[in-house]
Structures are given as C-alpha cells and as structure tokens.
Amino acid sequence: MGELFLSVLNMSLTASYVILCVILARLILKKAPKFISYALWGVVAFRLIIPFSFESMFSLMPRNMNAAPIPHDIIYQQSPKIDSGIEVIDSFVSKSLPSPSIGESVNPLQIFAIIGAYIWILGIVALLIYSFASVLKLKRQLKSAQLIEKNIFEAKNLKTPFVLGILNPKIYLPVGLDANERRYILRHEQVHLERKDHIIKILAFLILSIHWFNPLVWIAFRLMSKDMELSCDERVLKEMNEDIKKPYATSLLSLATGRHILNGSPLAFGEGNVKDRIKNVLNYKKPTFWLIGTALVVAIAVGVGLLTNPASAKPDDDSLLSQLLKNKTEYVGNNSKVGSIIFLLTFPEDIAYDSFELFTDKEPFGVAVNLKTDAETKKLYSGEVNQQQFQNNAMIMFALIGNVEYINFRIDDGLAPYSIQYTREWANNQCGKDVRDFAESKEELSKLISGTYNIGENKDIKKFVEVNLSVILSSPKESSNPQDYINAHKNEYENFFKYGGEDALQYMLSQFEAGNAEGLRGEIMMLLCKELLGARNNVADESLSPQQWYNALSIRQEIKLPNYEYDGKDPIEKLVYDTEIEMNSDPERGGFTVVAPKIFGSYEEENLLKVFVTTYSARYKLFGNALSEEGGSIVPVAITYRKDDNGRYVLEKYEQARDGAEFASSIREYCTMPVSGKKIKGLADKILKHYSDYQDIRDLMNDNLSKHLKKNGITDATLVNSYGEIEFSVQ
Incomplete structure (x- = not known):
C-alpha cells in the first residue's frame, strides 16, 4: 500500500503543475468559447490517473517530470530528497524531510509513509460514503416528483434543475416554470446528457476522491464544473436562432433564489456558479472563425505540452x-x-x-x-x-x-x-x-x-579450493569433529557444489595423490569428494582414514543406458509413455529417464483426444552397479492429441498442475472435454484423491526401472539414499 500511495503522490505532484498551467491557459483563452477551456481539464485528469506518458520535444513539463518526483526508495535513503524539477520546491521540501539516525531500526519516513497511506485510504472511504449517503437522501426527497414525459420530472420542493443518474439519467425541473424558461432550462439539461457530462462529473469526483489531500485538485474540480456549465450555456445560446440572452439570464436569476433541496452531493449533477453564468450569458457573442481557430491552436499546443514529458537528455553514452x-x-x-x-x-x-x-x-x-x-x-x-x-x-x-x-x-x-x-x-x-x-x-x-561473459572460465581452481577450505578450517578451533567445522561455514562448504564441481573434485583428488590430505583437512576433503562423487564412489567402508579411503577408491564409470520404452499393446498407454519420456528427459544433463503414469481416463471429441494422468518421472545414472537418482517428480497432467490426416495422434497441448495454492484449482480447470470444454464430473476429485496416496505409481516405477535395467543386461544394481538406506535393487 505504501508503494501505491507514493505513486498517487507522484501523480498528484505532476498534476499540480498541470493544474496551474491550465488555470493560466484559461485566463489566456478568456474570450474563447468555454468548451475549449472545458476540454483542457481532460489533460489534468490524464495526469491524475495515468502514472506515465510519452516524451516530446514540445513538452511544457519541468525537466524531471518524466521520472517520479518522489523516488520509490526515498524511505531507505540516507539523505532523502525529492526531484520535481523545480529547484526551489525541491530544496525546501528535501530539507524538511527526516533522515534516519544511526542505530534506528526504522527510517522515520517509513513510519510516515505507512501512516499517510492509511489516512489517505480513510479519506477516500469517507468521501465515497458521504457521496452515496447524500444521493440516497436526495432520492428520498424526490419521491413525490411527477413524471412529465420520457425522463423529465417535476418536483414541488425543487428550485434548481439538475440531472441525477448514470445509466438512465433523469432531468428534474422545478414546478411553475413558464414556457420560455422551461424551454431554455430543459435544453440546457439535455445538452449535458448529450455530452455525457453527468458521467464526466462522476468520474471527476472519483479522481478527486483519490487526490482529496491536494487542494489544487479541489480547485480544479470546481473550475472544471464551472467551465462545464458555461460551455453548456453557450451551446444553448448558439442553438437558439433568436436573441435570448436577457430572458435566459433572467431565468437563471429566478432559479438562483428560493429553497434548494440539493444537499451538496457531487453525484447529483446540479447547477451552480449562477453569478458567473449570468455574466457569461449577457456578455456572450457568437465567436468568429478566427477566434475559434486561434484558441484551438493554443489549446492543442498547451494540451500536447502538458500531456507529454520532456525528451530525455541524450548523454554521450546512454547505454x-x-x-x-x-x-x-x-x-x-x-x-x-x-x-x-x-x-x-x-x-x-x-x-x-x-x-x-x-x-x-x-x-x-x-x-x-x-x-x-x-x-x-x-x-x-x-x-x-x-x-x-x-x-x-x-x-x-x-x-x-x-x-x-x-x-x-x-x-x-x-x-x-x-x-x-x-x-x-x-x-x-x-x-x-x-x-x-x-x-x-x-x-x-x-x-x-x-550475459556473454563465461563466469568461472578464468577461475583459479587451486585458489578457489584453498580459500574455501581455509575458511572452513578456521573455526571452531576447540573441536576435532569435521562436521562442526562444516556446520560453522555452510556457505563455503556449499560453494564446492555450486561453483567448484568436477574441477574442485579433481584438484582435491590430486591433493590426496600428493599426500597433502592429512588430519582435519583430509577429513573435510574426503567428505567433499564423497558428495561430489556420489554413486561413483566405490568405497562403502566408513571407518577408513582419508588416505586409506583414497587408496581404496576406484571411481566408477557411468554406464550409458537409453530411456525407458513401453512394450505394451495399449495404444493410449503407448501415447502417454512416449509423451512423458519426451517431456521429462534431459539429454544435456545425461542419464536415462523412466516414467510411471497412472491414467484416469481418455476422452475423444471430433479429432482431439485428451488423456488425464498422474506421472512419476525420474532421471537416473548408473555407475557400475550403483544407481544415482538425478531428479524426479510426481505431477498430474492433461495431455491433448490431435489426429492428423494419416490417423496418427500428435501432441497438441501438455498441461501440468500448478504448484502451491493453485494446485487443486489448476486440475479442476483442465478437467474438461477437449473440444466443447464441458467439465468432466468427478474427474478432478478422483485425481486429487489419488495424489494423497500414490504408492501405486511408486510401485510401478520400481517395476519399470527393474524391467528396464534387466532389458539392458543389468542384473545387479542398487539405489542408496543419502542416509545409506537401500531404496531400490533389481529384482
């Protein structure tokens, strides 16, 4: 919420400059038709709700308005400052911002930002509640209004005409208007509806509610409402073929007196600024072509200048x-x-x-x-x-x-x-x-x-190993247990597996060969080598010293095996096995892949076939008679095939269940027919129930692995986990 609040503050600061410019433009365009001034407020609305813009060499914005005046990391800065592009304001505000003190756990600006965000939300809620409550009150007061025609109503307790509603807006008129007054006022309200002013006013109020803390936005809302009314009056005067300025002004004056039932609700689209409206009506002259043209050019120039950001200065090298x-x-x-x-x-x-x-x-x-x-x-x-x-x-x-x-x-x-x-x-x-x-x-x-630099290409493996080993061996001095040293320096120990790999292994083996693996150093190197070797380590005796272990070591070489192949006769199972092998094998990392799928059903519509399955897949490597599981997963999937012109099924779509909180919902999403998309009743529940106990596919995996090894002439192979327990052996 703090990030959102800072974004709103930035938009409000940028828009404040635009509001001041539009107010100045209104003065310049004082003699121009008011619809031009009214249109300029759209630029203000854009700046208040859109956090970005385009760059232009014609921009009238300060130099830094293409960035955030308040940086989003200001709450972390040692010397917080804003950069609005106006140096006087930046200097004054930045000096007043609190800086974090040494020893403080929280920057004061973080606290202010959080408090400010909550106050901002409360202000929005308060304004919206007040507005809706006032509209409800107004509707109760208008219950006695009489329908005259279409969407036009008359109310006895009403002295001011107004429009109320969004989708089906209604015009409310006071009772007792004479024919001319009724004609002028009704046309005024109808012009509002034709221009969708009733919707624009509500959108403007919602924007005001978001930026309620900015007094310039309140001023802009008031002036926009005034320009809306004045431009509407001018439209009525322009449409009438007779000189109606005096009677129109008289009707406005008569409606400005008496009891009003409007209760200040911004959602009730009512009339205001009567004094200015009367003055504008009496002074109205039909604008000339040249006046309109010149005013439009000025307005467009101002609009483009305020809508766009200044073009970024191009340094010698902006890369x-x-x-x-x-x-x-x-x-x-x-x-x-x-x-x-x-x-x-x-x-x-x-x-x-x-x-x-x-x-x-x-x-x-x-x-x-x-x-x-x-x-x-x-x-x-x-x-x-x-x-x-x-x-x-x-x-x-x-x-x-x-x-x-x-x-x-x-x-x-x-x-x-x-x-x-x-x-x-x-x-x-x-x-x-x-x-x-x-x-x-x-x-x-x-x-x-x-990303083209090859990290590690120039790595000095000797220095890498010795530096990390020296850190591990540095403490705790009082212990003789190698595991205590490893526990005290887990990062350095993990570096061997993250960054050392085979190069580090070969260097440490060379240290054993040279007799440079005595005492604690040798114990830790032996543990590292055993982990890096994995199933390639042929020495099972844990009682041997480091040098004895190395002397007994004969590194097992990998026996290359192909991926598992389904040899059954079921065509659906054949499709699934082939697809899962293709999707789960990893030629770059090597090894062979075995899969064990549980098929819950297959559904065919037109030329599409959709199969629902949960598959246990695993990638193995074989070193002598020692198996190493390199990776595996158990994932529910939906596989869609398309029948080609030759009647063969080709893979169309492969959908895996998503992890975490979306696991169940993602399964329910894809449990549908392949063409119509109709939900398949009970299928998702069946898949989810099975996932809570999938021992059957674990057993199938062991059977398939055993069958695959025997097929390739391997009759003696064992898979041992990290705890030294046998997980699998060929049966």
Whole structure:
C-alpha cells in the first residue's frame, strides 16, 4: 500500500503543475468559447490517473517530470530528497524531510509513509460514503416528483434543475416554470446528457476522491464544473436562432433564489456558479472563425505540452553500461547509488524486484536484494536453481560497489523463501582477478551485462579450493569433529557444489595423490569428494582414514543406458509413455529417464483426444552397479492429441498442475472435454484423491526401472539414499 500511495503522490505532484498551467491557459483563452477551456481539464485528469506518458520535444513539463518526483526508495535513503524539477520546491521540501539516525531500526519516513497511506485510504472511504449517503437522501426527497414525459420530472420542493443518474439519467425541473424558461432550462439539461457530462462529473469526483489531500485538485474540480456549465450555456445560446440572452439570464436569476433541496452531493449533477453564468450569458457573442481557430491552436499546443514529458537528455553514452558506471561507488552505504545499480539489473523471468537492505554496521559489509515470485513458479527456481543471471548480477555489483563483501539475493516464492549468497572472494575466484577490475574495463563489464561473459572460465581452481577450505578450517578451533567445522561455514562448504564441481573434485583428488590430505583437512576433503562423487564412489567402508579411503577408491564409470520404452499393446498407454519420456528427459544433463503414469481416463471429441494422468518421472545414472537418482517428480497432467490426416495422434497441448495454492484449482480447470470444454464430473476429485496416496505409481516405477535395467543386461544394481538406506535393487 505504501508503494501505491507514493505513486498517487507522484501523480498528484505532476498534476499540480498541470493544474496551474491550465488555470493560466484559461485566463489566456478568456474570450474563447468555454468548451475549449472545458476540454483542457481532460489533460489534468490524464495526469491524475495515468502514472506515465510519452516524451516530446514540445513538452511544457519541468525537466524531471518524466521520472517520479518522489523516488520509490526515498524511505531507505540516507539523505532523502525529492526531484520535481523545480529547484526551489525541491530544496525546501528535501530539507524538511527526516533522515534516519544511526542505530534506528526504522527510517522515520517509513513510519510516515505507512501512516499517510492509511489516512489517505480513510479519506477516500469517507468521501465515497458521504457521496452515496447524500444521493440516497436526495432520492428520498424526490419521491413525490411527477413524471412529465420520457425522463423529465417535476418536483414541488425543487428550485434548481439538475440531472441525477448514470445509466438512465433523469432531468428534474422545478414546478411553475413558464414556457420560455422551461424551454431554455430543459435544453440546457439535455445538452449535458448529450455530452455525457453527468458521467464526466462522476468520474471527476472519483479522481478527486483519490487526490482529496491536494487542494489544487479541489480547485480544479470546481473550475472544471464551472467551465462545464458555461460551455453548456453557450451551446444553448448558439442553438437558439433568436436573441435570448436577457430572458435566459433572467431565468437563471429566478432559479438562483428560493429553497434548494440539493444537499451538496457531487453525484447529483446540479447547477451552480449562477453569478458567473449570468455574466457569461449577457456578455456572450457568437465567436468568429478566427477566434475559434486561434484558441484551438493554443489549446492543442498547451494540451500536447502538458500531456507529454520532456525528451530525455541524450548523454554521450546512454547505454546500460554508462548508467551503471555512473553509479559506481566505493562505499556500500551510498544508498542512492547502490539502489540505482540494483534497479538497473535484470532478473530471471517471473522474478520481480521488491526491496533492498544495506548492512554497514560492522564488517563484512553486505547487501540483501529482496525478490518475489509466486508459488506457481517455485518449481523453476527452488532446488537446482539456474543461477546464471544471479551470478552475473552479483559480479556486476561487486565490480561497481567498492567495499561490499557479500551479496544475498532473497527470493520469496510464496511457500518457502530461500536465498542465494555470493562473496567477493567467490567473485574474485570466478574471474581470476580482483573483480573491481571489471569496472575499469568497459569491454569485460559489458560482457557481464549482456550475459556473454563465461563466469568461472578464468577461475583459479587451486585458489578457489584453498580459500574455501581455509575458511572452513578456521573455526571452531576447540573441536576435532569435521562436521562442526562444516556446520560453522555452510556457505563455503556449499560453494564446492555450486561453483567448484568436477574441477574442485579433481584438484582435491590430486591433493590426496600428493599426500597433502592429512588430519582435519583430509577429513573435510574426503567428505567433499564423497558428495561430489556420489554413486561413483566405490568405497562403502566408513571407518577408513582419508588416505586409506583414497587408496581404496576406484571411481566408477557411468554406464550409458537409453530411456525407458513401453512394450505394451495399449495404444493410449503407448501415447502417454512416449509423451512423458519426451517431456521429462534431459539429454544435456545425461542419464536415462523412466516414467510411471497412472491414467484416469481418455476422452475423444471430433479429432482431439485428451488423456488425464498422474506421472512419476525420474532421471537416473548408473555407475557400475550403483544407481544415482538425478531428479524426479510426481505431477498430474492433461495431455491433448490431435489426429492428423494419416490417423496418427500428435501432441497438441501438455498441461501440468500448478504448484502451491493453485494446485487443486489448476486440475479442476483442465478437467474438461477437449473440444466443447464441458467439465468432466468427478474427474478432478478422483485425481486429487489419488495424489494423497500414490504408492501405486511408486510401485510401478520400481517395476519399470527393474524391467528396464534387466532389458539392458543389468542384473545387479542398487539405489542408496543419502542416509545409506537401500531404496531400490533389481529384482
């Protein structure tokens, strides 16, 4: 809500300048037809409800109105300031803004923003309640009104004519008008309806309700209402073929006296500004062609100038690289520059920036970038996260922020938030030099920005391993248990799997070969090597010392196997098996894929076939007689096939159940017939009930895996989990 409130404040500030310009334009166009001044208020409405615009060299807006006068990160700034483009205002307001004090947990501006947002909402609610209540009261007072013709009513207790309603607006006239008065006034109200003024007035009031805190918006609402009435009067005078100025003014004067039942409701479209209207009527002269033409040119120029933003100044180099380098800073606490760098970064699809935090109280200094996604996309980012974009962003930040030592990307996916942390030491290792050198080399930094720099290509693997090992071995000195050291330095331990991989494994094995794996160092390297080897490790004896383990090690080589093939005779099952193998295999990562589908039904309409299934899929690798499960999932899907001209079914659509809170609803959405879209009764409940207990497809997976291994000549293979328990063996 705070973000929304800041957006409204920015629109209100921008519109305030536009309101002042329109008021000035009204004075210039004083002799022009009032419909031109009335039209200019549309520019104000645009600025009050649309947070963006187009750029133009003809813009009349201050230089900074193409950006937010109040930056959205102002509540985090060490020296908060606004930038409206008007230096006198900026200086006065910025000096009065409170700055955060050292040691305070919350910036005072954060508190003010939250309080202001709640007051703003209360103001909107109060105005809307008052308006609707006043309309209801007015309708009760008009119950005795008599229908005269069509949508025209007369009321005895009424002295002022007005229009009430939106979809079926009604015109209410006072009783006792003479023929001429009735003709003039009725035509005035009908012009309002023809121009849809009754709707425009209500929309204007809703905009006013949003910006109720801005006195200039109230002034604009009042002047817009006045121009609406004056332009309507001029239309009536123009349409009448006779000189009716005096009788028309007399009728306005007579209606301005007496008892009014209008209760100030902005939703009751009534008449006002009688003195100005009478004066305008008496002074009315039919405008000349040249006056109208000149006024229109001025109004269009003013309108275009106020609708558009000033064209951005083009620096010598306005590229992303140039913008990033402009914000290079040696101090991580420079909130404005660090924030600007973060705003310029791009993140993976479906991940959005939320906020950032700076940690500069004590070393090591750091930055936390808070990101958000939703439960639906959790499967894309949890588990084995594709970190290339995050790595690039971290390298860019380390290159541009002088004394930041760690960067933490926190991702809230709506289920279980997790984080990806990088250290400057990691960054230095990844590029094989001080990462700050990137800021001095535009060519290398531009490669990082474009994603073409191969992170890790120049990594000094020896330095990488030794640096992380030295950190792990640094504490706790009082313990001799390797696990205590690992628990104390989980990030450094995880670095081996995130960034070291096979290169780190080969370097550590070379250390065993060289006899440089004694004591605690050897114990930790042995644990790392065992995890990196996985099923390739042939040594099962856990009592061996590190060097004894290495001496007994004979790394198992992978036995390549094809993906599982269905050998049954059911054509529907054949389609499903082939599709699931195709959708779940991963040639780049290697291994072989086995699937175990549970089919709940198949439905055919015209040339489409739709099959509903829950599939257990898993990707395995085989090293000797040791199986390694590389990844797997159990997901309900709806598969739609189209029959081609040869009578064969080809895949048309593959719909997976969504994760998280939308799991059940997404299944109900796709449980429909393939052509008509008619819901299939009871099918979704059947799928959901099965998902609560899918032991049958687990058993089918074991059967299919066993069958597949035997088919390929493997009669001795075992799958062991991380706890050393046997999960599967060929039967």
